Amino acid sequence: MxxxxxxxxxxxxxxxxxxxxxxxxxxxxxxxxxxxxxxxxxxxxxxxxxxxxxxxxxxxxxxxxxxxxxxxxxxxxxxxxxxxxxxxxxxxxxxxxxxxxxxxxxKKVKKTYQALVFGAPRGGPLVWKDRISVRKAQGGLRASTGGGLSAETKLAKVEPMGGMPPIARLTLQPITGRTHQLRIQTSKRHVPIVGDRTYGDFQKNKLAAKKGMKRLCLHCVGTExxxxxxxxxxxxxxxxxxxx
The missing domain is CATH 3.30.70 (Alpha-Beta Plaits)
Known part of the structure; x- marks a missing residue:
């Protein structure tokens, strides 16, 4: 076999x-x-x-x-x-x-994610660079920017999808692999991922949930x-x- x-x-x-x-x-x-x-x-x-x-x-x-x-x-x-x-x-x-x-x-593995976010990034560099630190919190892990390890992500594509509140689909390619990297980097840029209960916009999440979007809208779509x-x-x- x-x-x-x-x-x-x-x-x-x-x-x-x-x-x-x-x-x-x-x-x-x-x-x-x-x-x-x-x-x-x-x-x-x-x-x-x-x-x-x-x-x-x-x-x-x-x-x-x-x-x-x-x-x-x-x-x-x-x-x-x-x-x-x-x-x-x-x-x-x-x-x-x-x-x-x-x-x-x-760093010879290329991973690609798609995320639905509230709003849409405007301008700025195509590679997001931050420093992320991780600590234990409430039985799990919690990440935050400032100090810690370098985190880099390439913003490969932005697809506005409209709606109220406005939503966009982002294609993201992390260059590093830090804990909660994509979730915290989108939040820092004021485009939090739909359904993110830790780093997201709680009021907008409630509105999205009423439309059936109750999960964290983040998915690894490609690996090579x-x-x-x-x-x-x-x-x-x-x-x-x-x-x-």
Missing amino acids: GYPATAKRLPWARGVKLLDCDANGLLAVEKPAGVLSHPNKKGDREKALLNARYDESQQAYRILDTEGEVVSTVYLLNRLDSATSGIVLLSLVEDTARSVLKAFEE LEYRLGNRAFRFKVASKAPF
């Missing part, structure tokens, strides 16, 4: 869609909003990508047989917030996982990269359509 067949048989959470799996065991799934990239605490297992034990030290899911023996290891290669939907990468092979993680470290195994280079590209 090849890797694509193995990937299809994994115990995915409800709503998780397998998008692709290559010959080296690198796979991409589409995660719906509300599903965790991995369990954060006891009781989270049923809310996570896979209904399986998660090894935090290895950053991998362990698939067990009926006798409790490990039959498959699935390495988690990147994460999305629970409220964010879209593409997540995983690997069935440790060497492939290491190679892809190296590509992330070397090149990784190496031995002397060979492999390209991986996958796309997903935003559900809003």
Whole structure:
């Protein structure tokens, strides 16, 4: 049984869609909003990508047989917030996982997101540059600008959509991968993401909810990269359509 067949048989959470799996065991799934990239605490297992034990030290899911023996290891290669939907990468092979993680470290992975925001950016640079610091708050993580690590995002496209309040669709390509980066950078520029309950505009969120937009409108629509195994280079590209 090849890797694509193995990937299809994994115990995915409800709503998780397998998008692709290559010959080296690198796979991409589409995660719906509300599903965790991995369990954060006891009781989270049923809310996570896979209904399986998660090894935090290895950053991998362990698939067990009926006798409790490990039959498959699935390495988690990147994460999305629970409220964010879209593409997540995983690997069935440790060497492939290491190679892809190296590509992330070397910033050779291109990720593209789409977001619905209130208002629309006007003028300014096409690359947003900020510094973001992260702290623990109310059992989770909270990011803010000022101090911390450098965060950069390319504003690739702005599509005004009208409405009241006015809404635009942004295509964003993060150059760095900081916690809540896109959410806080849009908020700082007074174009908060629709449905963002942490950094958003709460009054406008209420109006949007009455029109059926009750979720965080942020979705990873594309991921592409090149990784190496031995002397060979492999390209991986996958796309997903935003559900809003």
